[in-house]
Amino acid sequence: MSQIHVSTTINGDATEFLCEPDETLLDALRDRLGLTGSKEGCGTGDCGACSVTVNGRLVCSCLMLAAEAEDAEVTTIEGMAEGEALHPLQRKFIEHAALQCGICTPGILVAAKALLEQNPAPTETEARYWLAGNLCRCTGYDKIIRAVMDAAAEMRGEMRRAS
Amino acid sequence: MALDDKLGVKDRTFKIVGTRPNRPDGIDKVTGRARFGADMNAPGMLTGHVLRSPHPHARIRAIDTSKAEALPGVKAVITAKDFGHVPDDMADVLDHCLAGDKVLYDGHGVAAIAAVSPAVAKQALKLIDVDYEVLPHVTDVDAAMKPDAPVIREAGGDETVPDGMSKNAMHRFEFGHGDPETGFGEADLVIERSFRTEAAHQGYIEPNACLATLAPDGQAELWCCTQGHYAVRDMCAAILGLDKGMLRVTASEIGGGFGGKTTVFIEPIALMLSKKTGRPVKMVMTRDEVFRASGPTASTSSDVKIGMTKDGTITGAFAEFRYQGGAYPGSPVEFGAMACFAPYDLKHVKTVGWDVVTNRPKQAAYRAPGAPMAAFATESVIDELCQKLGLDPVETRLKNAASEGTKSAYGPTFPQIGVKATLEAAKAHPHYAAPLGPNQGRGVATGFWFNFGGNTCVSLNVNADGTVSLTEGNPDIGGSRASMTMMAAEELGIPYDRIRTVIADTGSLGLNDVTDGSRVTFAVGLSTIKAARDAIRVMCERAAMVWGIDPDAVEWEDGHAKPAGPNAGQFPPMSLAEIAAQASNTGGPIAGHHEVNAEGAGVSFATHLVDSEVDPETGAVKTLRYTVFQDAGKAVHPSYVEGQFQGGAVQGIGWALNEEYIYGEDGKLQNAGFLDYRVPVASDLPMIDTVILEIPNPGHPYGVRGVGETSIVPPLAAIANSVSNAAGVRLTDIPMSPPKVLEAIDAAG
Incomplete structure (x- = not known):
């Protein structure tokens, strides 16, 4: 099998790579592009540690073929902070001790950002159901949910100030 | 209160310990840069x-x-x-x-x-x-103990196993004191029950x-x-x-371990x-x-018999535990048998345990190895006795609770311990008095874990610019870099952000035992404090050299060396940074280190309160409210202490309600994936409330006790007790998955 050439945009940068026809987007990100922030916890779409957005939609990158990223806009955890400035979710995760080991953190942050883009004022229940596809084994989710709700509140405040 | 009177202060006020700074590896872990x-x-x-x-x-x-x-x-x-x-x-x-x-x-x-x-x-x-x-194969612990079971290891068990037993029984033992039969004779009610728990995997995401x-x-x-x-x-x-x-x-x-x-x-x-x-x-x-x-924990089968008087005194207790730990000897049955009655002061108590092999992967440690399953069995029977005698389950536990001087069921006599404090806190908490709705029940259970110290080696280097490099040898599995940095900062008297803590490889530092037994904040913390004191000793010597006075005439306070008294001489205090800047001229680099095989890890107790709702149509159980009361000795970084309480409780919720190894008749594991082996997800859970109690551990300079494991000991029992109260029928089989709960409800009619 010959490899496939893919032209895509990752975290705003035009990117090209070669991949096997059966290679997942996660493997291409990690093994070909050095973007190891997305993690493989299961490889079957059950844990969410590999969460990225593709054209704004939250996906498990372990369930998507790398070749399907042609002409797409892919965003990973590495694209979340802007230069030195952490995204409010990233900052709130640190402040609330919302991570213990940190392996699920990139995926949860990507998923939470996607939530707040769709729904800037989620209820606790909405946040819990949105994040139900992201497994965390350390925290029991308590501090994660608090961090997401706090970040959402801060972002709403910022948006009000901006307008 | 600190236990350390080195500075002549019994009631030490902490400046950094007990606060909640950001963890030093936080940015790496929220940006994807941390390398797993x-x-x-x-x-x-x-x-x-x-x-x-x-x-x-x-x-x-x-x-x-x-x-x-x-x-x-x-x-x-x-x-x-x-x-x-x-x-x-x-x-x-x-x-x-x-x-x-x-x-x-x-x-x-x-x-x-x-x-x-x-x-x-x-x-x-x-x-x-x-x-x-x-x-031929066997994967069930009771089936493996039958004399005609397929033999997994031809050599069979050791000399403790009686003749005629299956060769799969590897070891038998007993703990306890007094005579339970005498105790049962003094009881107004004796209840005997059998229990089973299925194996759970640590479920680390990495x-x-x-x-x-x-x-x-x-x-x-x-x-x-x-x-x-x-x-x-x-x-x-x-x-x-x-x-x-x-x-x-x-x-x-x-990316998570939990013993695995x-x-x-x-x-x-x-x-x-x-x-x-x-x-x-x-x-x-x-x-x-x-x-x-890779190792799940053991699956178990047990029989428990406890006697109680009408006023709630436990007169006798007996438990027999059978744990299979996979195809190799070494299940954690001894820990379970030792831990289950530890919260209580009992005159007559005996536990018997069996280590059994089956055709399953070798078990690995899982957070308080062996204790949750045993506590499930014993705490369930105590709860049922309270139910039948019309007694309050918290009051009854308090009445029987161990305290300083109690000879524990597993042998040692306890020093200062916190079991009563956790029960008193539960009794006083609004959760305990909150009203319950239809099909809802409240459960309580108490748990114990030993905690560990072990081989530890820490180095602390003072850099010329007054920053400090702390080197330890235990992976940071849940914020320990922050705790070590805090304890070093507290002791040295410099800001938290002037210290960077790194985890050394095996070539750069002496032996450090595994991150287990809830040992790190205790033992590595203790060594960090002592390494800091070693560096302080050196810095006092350097200041003495500069001042031309005796090193004994120099003391350390708030990050500065200063003359110990008016007779020592009149010199302005010299800061750590000032001493560090002159190090090359006063004898070379300044460092402190400490090596120890630490003893004195204080035991830990927790009491958990949980409200569950049972759907009588489906048997599904919803966890409505959960509160953890646990003794931390001294909480160095309270957020990460709370995190340990919450994480242990939720792993316990998963084990109690959903998680299990399912083997088919063919001996193959049927659910080797996160879809079918279902760990708790965010939408399954309420917030997990925590109450940190601080009964100082005399074995640590700041009173620290390990907190990582005790939190998974009570949940299986607490949830089973809440489900039993909600459904009106006693659940004795973990996990309490919907089909099992429904079957129990139907059987009770």
Whole structure:
């Protein structure tokens, strides 16, 4: 099998790579592009540690073929902070001790950002159901949910100030 | 209150300990920069993969690897035979990685391949021809103990096992004092019940991964995700016949462990493949492999009999526990039998335990190994006694609670302990008095864990600019860098952000025991404090030299050396930074260090309150409210202490309600994935409230007790008690999955 050439945009940068026809987007990100922030916890779409957005939609990158990223806009955890400035979710995760080991953190942050883009004022229940596809084994989710709700509140405040 | 009167202060006021600074590795972990086990690569590296047995029990007649070896891109194929003879105490460890004469469980490693790509490796695995003679199997603990059960280990059990027992019974023991039968005679009510718990997996989200290089001169490098890289070094060195000093192991960031990453599964294989190929070899387990071939905890079966008077005094207690720990001896049954009655002051108590082997993967430690299942059984019977005698379950536990001077059920006499404090706090909490709705029930349970100290080695270097580099040897599994940095800052009297804590590799620091037994904040913290004091001693000497006075006339306060009194001389205090800046002229670099095999880890108790709602139509259980009351001794970073309480409670909720190893009649694991092995998700849960109690541990300078494990001991029982109260029927089988709850409700009519 010959490899496939893919032209895509990752975290705003035009990117090209070669991949096997059966290679997942996660493997291409990690093994070909050095973007190891997305993690493989299961490889079957059950844990969410590999969460990225593709054209704004939250996906498990372990369930998507790398070749399907042609002409797409892919965003990973590495694209979340802007230069030195952490995204409010990233900052709130640190402040609330919302991570213990940190392996699920990139995926949860990507998923939470996607939530707040769709729904800037989620209820606790909405946040819990949105994040139900992201497994965390350390925290029991308590501090994660608090961090997401706090970040959402801060972002709403910022948006009000901006307008 | 601090226990340390070094400075002549009994009631020490902490400046940094007890606050909640941001963890120093936080930015790395929220940006994806932190490097975990699978995130490391090396030039020219190969990929390693393991062929695993499809049979639960079979003799290996022959393995033909020739076709696989001939496949282009395959660089080496190995089996257990390539390791030759290994030391006796490593035989089971290697056998669990790669089988010897027999495969002992579904998923048991048989051979391993190093190849240029995963695709080649996958193809090559199919070309290995294994000739199996399939043998009868047994995966259930009670079935394995029957005299006619299939025999897994021909050698059988040790001298403690009576004649006529199955050879799968490896060991029997007893603990206790007094005579339970006498106690039952004094009781107004005696209840006897049998219980079962299924195995749960630690469920860490990061699959085991490593990158190994072993050169022909015997020098080796190993990068891996582990709770203890020194233990990995020692096991791998013994198995491969390497010198410990020649094998340098670096711990990656670790994506969860919970006890499961305290041994080796792929590391010796990767080293051997590297030796054979002369190239670096990376191995990453799949989730399927993690479930099938890394350690879950034991499954158990038990009988408990407890007697109580009408006023709630426990007069006698007996429990017999049968734990299977997979195909190798060493289930955590002794810990369970020792821990289950520890919260109580009992005159007549006895526990009996059996360690049993079955055709399952070798169990690995899982957070308070062995204790949750035993506490489930004993705390359920105590709850039922309270129900039937019309007694309050918290009051009754308080009435029987152990305290300072109590001879524990497992032997030692307790020093200052916190079991009563946790119960008093539960009794006073609004949760305990909150109203319940229809089909809702409240459960309470108390749990105990021993905690551990162990070998620890810490170095602290004072840099010329007044910053400090703290070097420790235990992977940061949940914020321990922050705790160590805080304790060093507290002791030195400098700001938290002037200290950077790093986790050293095995070549850079002396032995540090595995991150287990809730030992790190206690033992590494203690060593950090003492290393800081060692550096303070040196800095006082340097100040004395500058001032031309006796070193004994210098004392340390708030980050400064100063003359101890008016007679010592009149000198302005000299800061750590000022002393550090002159170090080259006063004798060279300044450092402190401490090495110890730490004792004095204070035991820990917790009481959990939980409200559950049972759906009578489906048997589904919803956890409505949960509160943890636990003694932390002294909470160094309260957010991470709360996190340990919450995480343990939720792992317990998963184990109690959903998680289980399901073996078919064919002896194969049927749910080796996160879809069918269902750990709790965010939408299953309420917030987990926590109450931190601080009953100081006399064995630590600040009173710290380990907190990581105790929190998983009460949940199985607390939830079972709440479900029993909600459904009006006693649940005795974990997990309490909807079909089992529905069956129990239907059976009760």
